Amino acid sequence: MKFYHSLYEIQNDLANGRITCVELVNYYLQQINSKQHLNAFLQVYAEESRERAHQMDAKIKAGNAGILHGLVIGLKDVISYKGHIVSASSKMLEGFEAIYNATVTQRLLDADAIIIGRLNCDEFAMGGSNENSAYGNVLNALDETKVPGGSSGGSAVAVQAGLCHAALGTDTGGSIRQPASFTGIFGLKPTYGLVSRWGVVAYASSFDQVGPMTHSVEDAALLLEVIAGPDGHDSTLAQQAPILYSQLLEDNAPKRIAYYPEVLEHRGLDADIKQQIEQYINTLRKQGHTVEAVSFPYLDYLVPAYYVLTTAEASSNLSRYDGVHYGYRSPNAKNMEEVYNLSRTEAFGEEVKRRIMLGTFVLSAGYYDAYYGKAQKARRIIQDATLEVLKNHDFIILPTTPTTAFNIGSKDKDPVAMYLEDIYTVQANLTGLPAVSIPMWQHSNGMPFGLQVIGNKYSEASLLAFSKQQLGGKSNKI
Numbered sequence: 001m002k003f004y005h006s007l008y009e010i011q012n013d014l015a016n017g018r019i020t021c022v023e024l025v026n027y028y029l030q031q032i033n034s035k036q037h038l039n040a041f042l043q044v045y046a047e048e049s050r051e052r053a054h055q056m057d058a059k060i061k062a063g064n065a066g067i068l069h070g071l072v073i074g075l076k077d078v079i080s081y082k083g084h085i086v087s088a089s090s091k092m093l094e095g096f097e098a099i100y101n102a103t104v105t106q107r108l109l110d111a112d113a114i115i116i117g118r119l120n121c122d123e124f125a126m127g128g129s130n131e132n133s134a135y136g137n138v139l140n141a142l143d144e145t146k147v148p149g150g151s152s153g154g155s156a157v158a159v160q161a162g163l164c165h166a167a168l169g170t171d172t173g174g175s176i177r178q179p180a181s182f183t184g185i186f187g188l189k190p191t192y193g194l195v196s197r198w199g200v201v202a203y204a205s206s207f208d209q210v211g212p213m214t215h216s217v218e219d220a221a222l223l224l225e226v227i228a229g230p231d232g233h234d235s236t237l238a239q240q241a242p243i244l245y246s247q248l249l250e251d252n253a254p255k256r257i258a259y260y261p262e263v264l265e266h267r268g269l270d271a272d273i274k275q276q277i278e279q280y281i282n283t284l285r286k287q288g289h290t291v292e293a294v295s296f297p298y299l300d301y302l303v304p305a306y307y308v309l310t311t312a313e314a315s316s317n318l319s320r321y322d323g324v325h326y327g328y329r330s331p332n333a334k335n336m337e338e339v340y341n342l343s344r345t346e347a348f349g350e351e352v353k354r355r356i357m358l359g360t361f362v363l364s365a366g367y368y369d370a371y372y373g374k375a376q377k378a379r380r381i382i383q384d385a386t387l388e389v390l391k392n393h394d395f396i397i398l399p400t401t402p403t404t405a406f407n408i409g410s411k412d413k414d415p416v417a418m419y420l421e422d423i424y425t426v427q428a429n430l431t432g433l434p435a436v437s438i439p440m441w442q443h444s445n446g447m448p449f450g451l452q453v454i455g456n457k458y459s460e461a462s463l464l465a466f467s468k469q470q471l472g473g474k475s476n477k478i
Helices: 007-015 021-034 046-062 103-110 153-160 177-183 217-227 271-286 299-320 336-347 350-363 368-391 415-422 426-431 460-471
Strands: 041-044 072-076 114-119 166-170 186-189 210-214 256-259 290-293 395-399 435-442 448-455
Touching (some): 007 217, 021 046, 021 072, 041 153, 046 114, 072 153, 103 114, 103 217, 114 153, 166 217, 177 186, 177 448, 186 217, 186 460, 217 460, 256 271, 271 290, 271 395, 271 435, 271 448, 299 350, 299 368, 299 415, 350 368, 368 395, 368 426, 435 460, 448 460
Parallel strands (some): 072 114, 072 166, 256 290
Antiparallel strands (some): 041 114, 186 210, 186 435, 395 448, 435 448
């Protein structure tokens, strides 16, 4: 079967009888089976997806198929799908079946998408390499000695390797954009409050956001169009009417774009990536855009503020997993205190325990003001400074990641080195702003890396149109 760059191409072939949904699903199931060693899928809904494909073929023939008909999609293992396991890739929730659909899941189903399985991720979405899953790490399909990025590594590789057409991931500090950069696909983190978090296993509630991971900008726009919008289950959502993002991709007007010189001079930035960004700035100017250097003196405060705040929220959110209400309960416990202690000790992985302990520490009575309180103030300063830049500019551009995909096991002994991989992505989460990773380049080492573009709140339409313009409508398949 040919490579489909966009859902439009699939739907065109479906309409002309060149393929059927059943053939599409069978093709993806064959791909999943032949590439099981990548460990992208934790569970495949083979018979269920075939049955739904038969239903979609009938709806297409009847002329009443939904907007996403023909889309075969995977869900990150933190997104609830009623009657299916959602484990957050953790022993703590092993075997737990969702009792309702996440809002994003229901909207996919209502639009006639076919959900083919659940995708591996870092445990409770905590990690930047997909090495923290209780079910083993995911392999980068371009170089199986490399990580795919995290925490949405399974989602990224499923799209990268052609195991499904698109995937949903979640982004708390870069968990959509970083793996998108490492695997050479397109990733979008929407504005906080644009997409419902109802039915999504929480890591850090004021940061988490669901978004699409795709081959094309057009597919990301269409998926966002479907999953975004008000939801009575999530009070943090903006109450604006849904936007038809897929119809707003032709904005080619010149933009005012900022970049941070501190980023280009940062000691951790790979030399090849720096060179490509500098050359790209000149390309943008030749395209008619205004590109200006704007100082951002808070670069080294981004990661500390992010990890203090997110671990604090994780400490609170994960307190519900106690061996009593649901989830794993230690068979070795002899009294109530041991139920709590042993269940959490045995079921949580090392990285999750590390973040819970750090979060509990920064929230403790003697250290709350010194750490959590100051981090909240730093977040406000960072947000104000970022919005000040965006008063006079449409976008901020910077690398998605400081390096390309690194070797499996190369950073697992140094948590700080792993956390610093998030240095360019956490700004969008701290500020609640939308950001994309556009698959633009190939490094001299053969691995892909992306351009990150940050926009103002609810500027997804402009971000997507700009992304399409930069890709020129070409396939990004490497």
